[in-house]
Amino acid sequence: MNEMKPLLLTRGLAIGYKTGNRGSIVSQNLNLNLLPGQLVCLLGPNGAGKSTLMRTLGGLQSALSGEVIIEGKLLSELSPGDLARKLSLVLTEKIEAGNLTVNEVVTLGRTPYTGWLGRLSAPDKEKVDQALKATDTLGYKNRRMHQLSDGERQKVMLARALAQDTNLILLDEPTAHLDLPSRVEMMHLLHTLARQTNKAILLSTHELDLALQAADQLWLMKQNGEMATGLPEDLVLNGAFESTFAKTGFYFDRNSGTFTIHKEAVSLNIQVAGNSELIFWTKRALQREGIGMDTDDVSAPKIIISKDSGLIKWQLEWFGSSFTFTELGTLMNFLRLKMTRN
Amino acid sequence: MEVDSVPFTNSRKLIFTGLIILAVFFFMLDILLGSVQIPFSEILRIIFAGESDQTAWLFIIEKIRIPKAITAILVGCGLSVSGLQMQTLFRNPLAGPSELGITAGAGLGVAAVMLTSGSSASIYAIRQLGVSGSWLIIVMASLGSALVLSIILLIAGRIRDNVILLIVGVMIGTITLSIVSIWQYFSQPEQLQEYIMWTFGSLGGVVQYHLYALSGVVIFGLLLAFFSSKALNALLLGENYARSMGLTIGRTRLIIMAGTSLLTGSITAFCGPIGFIGIAIPHIARSLFSTSDHRILIPGTCLVGTVLILICDIIAQMPGTETVLPINVVTSLLGAPVVIWIIISRNNLRSSFS
Numbered sequence: 007m008n009e010m011k012p013l014l015l016t017r018g019l020a021i022g023y024k025t026g027n028r029g030s031i032v033s034q035n036l037n038l039n040l041l042p043g044q045l046v047c048l049l050g051p052n053g054a055g056k057s058t059l060m061r062t063l064g065g066l067q068s069a070l071s072g073e074v075i076i077e078g079k080l081l082s083e084l085s086p087g088d089l090a091r092k093l094s095l096v097l098t099e100k101i102e103a104g105n106l107t108v109n110e111v112v113t114l115g116r117t118p119y120t121g122w123l124g125r126l127s128a129p130d131k132e133k134v135d136q137a138l139k140a141t142d143t144l145g146y147k148n149r150r151m152h153q154l155s156d157g158e159r160q161k162v163m164l165a166r167a168l169a170q171d172t173n174l175i176l177l178d179e180p181t182a183h184l185d186l187p188s189r190v191e192m193m194h195l196l197h198t199l200a201r202q203t204n205k206a207i208l209l210s211t212h213e214l215d216l217a218l219q220a221a222d223q224l225w226l227m228k229q230n231g232e233m234a235t236g237l238p239e240d241l242v243l244n245g246a247f248e249s250t251f252a253k254t255g256f257y258f259d260r261n262s263g264t265f266t267i268h269k270e271a272v273s274l275n276i277q278v279a280g281n282s283e284l285i286f287w288t289k290r291a292l293q294r295e296g297i298g299m300d301t302d303d304v305s306a307p308k309i310i311i312s313k314d315s316g317l318i319k320w321q322l323e324w325f326g327s328s329f330t331f332t333e334l335g336t337l338m339n340f341l342r343l344k345m346t347r348n
Numbered sequence: 349m350e351v352d353s354v355p356f357t358n359s360r361k362l363i364f365t366g367l368i369i370l371a372v373f374f375f376m377l378d379i380l381l382g383s384v385q386i387p388f389s390e391i392l393r394i395i396f397a398g399e400s401d402q403t404a405w406l407f408i409i410e411k412i413r414i415p416k417a418i419t420a421i422l423v424g425c426g427l428s429v430s431g432l433q434m435q436t437l438f439r440n441p442l443a444g445p446s447e448l449g450i451t452a453g454a455g456l457g458v459a460a461v462m463l464t465s466g467s468s469a470s471i472y473a474i475r476q477l478g479v480s481g482s483w484l485i486i487v488m489a490s491l492g493s494a495l496v497l498s499i500i501l502l503i504a505g506r507i508r509d510n511v512i513l514l515i516v517g518v519m520i521g522t523i524t525l526s527i528v529s530i531w532q533y534f535s536q537p538e539q540l541q542e543y544i545m546w547t548f549g550s551l552g553g554v555v556q557y558h559l560y561a562l563s564g565v566v567i568f569g570l571l572l573a574f575f576s577s578k579a580l581n582a583l584l585l586g587e588n589y590a591r592s593m594g595l596t597i598g599r600t601r602l603i604i605m606a607g608t609s610l611l612t613g614s615i616t617a618f619c620g621p622i623g624f625i626g627i628a629i630p631h632i633a634r635s636l637f638s639t640s641d642h643r644i645l646i647p648g649t650c651l652v653g654t655v656l657i658l659i660c661d662i663i664a665q666m667p668g669t670e671t672v673l674p675i676n677v678v679t680s681l682l683g684a685p686v687v688i689w690i691i692i693s694r695n696n697l698r699s700s701f702s
Contacts, residue, residue: 066588090594097592102439103584103640110641117582118594123643124578170593 011078012039013173013206014063014093019072021055021062029070032058033231036072040174040206045197047217048210050227051251056210057098059227060178063208064095077173090118094170096163096177104152108162111151112137115169137168140199157188164195177209181216189213193220214251218242218263226250266293274345275300280311284318291334295341309337360637360644367651371421374658378417381667384408411555417658419554419562423615423622424629424657425650426566429573430611431626432633432649433604436580436642438504441690442514444627445612448500449521450493451623454616456524457492459531461485486565490613496520497605548674549620551661558618565614570650572607576600577642584640622676624683629653631690656682 020034032055040046050056061067063074065081074081076092084092094115101111115137116130126134138144141161151159160180167175177196181189193213197220200207208225211217217224218238226234226246234246241247248258251265259266275298278285288311289299308323320331324344331337380391386405393400395414400406427445434443434450445451461484500517507513554562579600582590591597615622633648634640660678 064592066591086591086596087594090592093592095589095592097586097588099586099588101585105634105638106584106640110639111585114582114585114593117578120578122575122578124581 010041012041013077014208015039015075016063017073017075019062019074020070021058021067022070023058024070031070031231033227033233034070034072036233038225038233038235040208042173042206043200043204044206044222045200045220046206046208046223046225047221048208048225048227049212049214049217049250050210051229051253054227054229055231056227057178060176060208060210064093064176065089066095087118090170090172092172093174093176094167094172096160096167096175096180098178098182101151101159101163104150106151107148108143108151108154108165109134109138109147111162112143112147112165112169115166115171118170133171134169137165140168141165141195156183157185157191160184160188160192161195164192168199173205175205175207177207179210179212181211181213189216193217196220215264266290274298274341275303275306277306277308278311279308281313284311284313288320288334291338295338295345297341360639363636364647364651367648367655371651371654371658374655374662375417375421378420378658378662379409379413381662381665382408382413383665383670383672412552415555415559416552416661418559419551419619420657420661421654422562422566423551423619424625424653424655425570426611426615427622427625428629428633428649428653429570429646430608432630432642432645433573433576433580433608434626435630436583437501437601437604437608438513439583439586440504440513441631442511442627442687443517444624445493445608445616446521446621446623447514447627448517449496449519449524450500450608450612451616451621452521452524452528453492453494453496454489454613455492455528455621456495457488457490457613458485458617459528460492461488483561485617486561486610486614488613489617490609492524493613493616494605494609496524497609501601501605546620547676549622549676549679551619551675554618562614562618565610569607569611569614570646572603572610574646576603576607577646580604580642581640620676623680624687625653625657625679628683628686628690629656631686632656 016036016038018034019036019038020031021036022030022032022034036059048056048059058067062069063081065084065086068082076084076089079088081089112134113126116126116134117124119130120126135144138147141164143158143161143165146154146158151162154162164175164177164180167177180196181192184192193216196207196209199205200222221238223235224238224241224247226241228234228250234241234250236244236246238247242258242260242263251258257266258264273296276292278288278292278299280288288309292299305325307325310321310323312319312321317332320334320337322329322331322337322340329340331340376391379395380386380388384405386408390400390402390405391409394406394409398410400409430450431444434445434448435441437443438448499520500513503516504513507516579590579595582593582595583600585593587597590600612626629652630645630649633645633652636652637644637648639645657679660675660682664673664675664678666673
């Protein structure tokens with residue numbers, strides 16, 4: 007049971023900014039916890055207060071009220087040196103000292119453990135090497151920071167946090183500015199790290215689909231500061247996910263787990279039948295035209311898709327007459343024409 | 349090339365050795381050259397045996413040239429290390445003691461001493477002050493620098509733009525200088541002349557207990573800087589990262605500011621405002637050792653600073669002639685092009701500061 011003791015928990019935490027005598031509360035009554043070995047993603051629309059929460063948990067900003075407890079100790083009572091041994095950060099800010107080598111940056115992660123001159127002991131060097139290996143940055147450890155791509159740079163900053171050898175790692179938008187393969191790689195890396203090292207990793211991100219796939223827990227922050235936590239699947243099924251990102255023009259498709267642009271007025275409903283992969287892509291094309299699929303009406307038009315030795319055929323039953331297409335493009339053109347005539 | 353976590357690689361050791369040899373060479377050359385011709389063998393005899401056939405030569409070497417060369421070394425080390433600390437603290441490549449008005453602040457401190465003492469308001473009169481006087485000047489000049497430095501630091505928290513901060517620094521320097529000007533306006537002409545002489549800067553005339561006091565303060569400031577090198581390294585990643593790595597930002601900032609103010613204040617009080625050493629030398633050291641690691645850069649800037657200020661002093665003496673140029677003119681002539689080079693070669697800036 008000892009293993010499941012949370013590394014970080016908050017009690018009645020209120021976050022926000024103090025302006026003069028009055029504080030402007032971003033979010034309050036937060037009761038959160040981070041368990042070892044878990045990857046937790048903090049999601050929320052822009053301006054919901056994700057960064058404020060990350061900064062508060064990381065000790066860069068003080069809480070308005072309530073408690074943050076890290077490994078059984080109050081955050082406000084931990085000295086900077088003690089905190090640095092329990093929690094490490096990866097921030098959004100860009101590193102300005104570009105002529106530092108990767109190795110030097112990762113070595114700086116050992117700062118809380120080294121003596122007054124920062125000389126490395128053998129175990130220190132080992133930790134640095136481990137961090138470089140775990141993040142796959144060993145290959146360019148002698149390159150300088152300004153010679154790296156954004157993705158490489160972000161991995162180096164993660165390596166630095168790993169070298170700090172803390173049970174908790176907080177990452178503020180580690181996937182921002184990265185291309186899709188790097189984002190997937192980063193998420194995968196964090197997921198593996200959480201599992202293998204039994205660290206608790208919290209990251210804020212805008213990558214909804216990646217977070218849904220990789221996170222053990224989601225923290226959803228609504229625009230008004232309300233927080234919903236739980237298993238990604240639970241949050242999808244109970245509608246919390248949709249309500250967090252509720253915006254006109256968008257809707258969350260529970261079947262595919264993605265957000266789709268949908269048109270308000272459905273001008274036509276068509277039934278679609280066939281193999282699921284073909285249905286998926288056909289639906290997408292229909293959706294774009296504002297055609298709905300929610301109908302039980304037997305008299306409604308129907309598309310039957312079939313695949314025969316690599317050849318796909320779309321058979322359209324259009325109010326009594328039947329047409330066959332071999333490409334979605336021609337089918338869509340046909341429907342568009344029909345719809346404008348009606 | 350294998351760059352190990354051990355900071356002193358072979359190539360760096362080579363550069364260090366080279367710089368030490370150069371420093372010794374220019375130190376000897378600085379003593380050798382001057383308006384009075386003294387043979388090299390006699391100089392060696394004076395240094396190592398402390399005797400000479402001509403008492404005038406003995407006097408010139410022991411009381412003028414050696415103190416001046418030592419002052420040059422103190423100035424070279426002190427100003428360049430204080431510039432290095434400021435560049436890291438402000439994360440600004442254009443930061444330096446004279447650029448951000450810190451030397452002007454020191455001047456204000458010196459002026460304040462002269463005003464309140466009520467005696468002849470000349471800064472040259474420092475030299476006539478006793479031991480307690482020299483300490484008073486150092487304390488006041490350092491406080492003056494610290495005042496300007498804390499104002500700049502307060503403003504720097506709100507400004508991210510390097511150039512704008514520099515302009516603010518220049519403005520604060522201007523305000524400080526105007527205050528000094530008001531005092532100048534009400535001064536006697538002969539005192540004015542001496543003040544203007546002070547602004548040219550001079551390495552000469554810091555002798556006996558003044559030299560001991562200056563050496564003590566500069567060495568203390570340099571040690572303070574060296575002891576902060578781990579903190580300065582952590583600050584390279586920015587204040588938030590530094591804090592997350594266990595640094596107490598307030599205390600660190602205070603120590604760095606104290607070191608910078610002591611170095612700039614004491615040197616400016618005795619030698620006048622010497623420009624461009626503080627801003628230019630850290631950049632030269634950085635590209636020479638190609639590192640940002642302060643454990644290497646602090647001794648590195650000291651050596652580069654020593655070599656360059658000795659060269660400046662040798663040029664200032666105009667070997668072979670009777671004339672002596674003010675040291676500030678020479679450092680500006682050599683230093684300003686370096687600053688232009690820093691601004692033009694954007695790569696150089698980008699690699700260290702973005």
